[in-house]
Amino acid sequence: MTMYDDRGQAEENHMARAEEMAFRVTARRNRLLGQWAAIQMGLTPEETDAYAKAVVQADFEEAGDEDVVRKLFGDLTAAGVNTDDAAVRRALAEKAIEARRQLMQSE
Structure with a gap:
């Protein structure tokens, strides 16, 4: 019985x-997305840091990525940046790859 208990625990x-890594990748991705959007909006380094943190927080509003996409698209549009939903989603996919790469390199 111990062998089955050990296997179950493993x-x-x-x-x-795996869940922790997925959470860390998503949080890093959102931070990178915030930095990307801040550059698009012409924010200062201090504003960029605060904005990146706000994007990370926005992800806790609902399950999935729609809350982040909605925030980024809305903020970029409000700032007068010429963008569309597809560009935001493309950046989301690119930053997810970058976040995973960064985390794998740091371990």
Whole structure:
């Protein structure tokens, strides 16, 4: 019975690590997205840092990426940046790859 308990515990540990990594990738992606959008809007370095944190926080509004896409698109449009939904989603995909790469390199 111990072998099955150990295997179950190992599987739980693996799933917990995978969930933590997914959370970290998403948070890093959102920070990178915030920095990207801040550059588009011409924000100062201090404003960029604050905006990137706000984008990370925006992701907690609802499940999925729609809350982040909505925030970025709305803020970019309000700032007079000529963009569209597809450009924001493209940046989201690119920053997800970059975030995963950065986290894998840091481990």
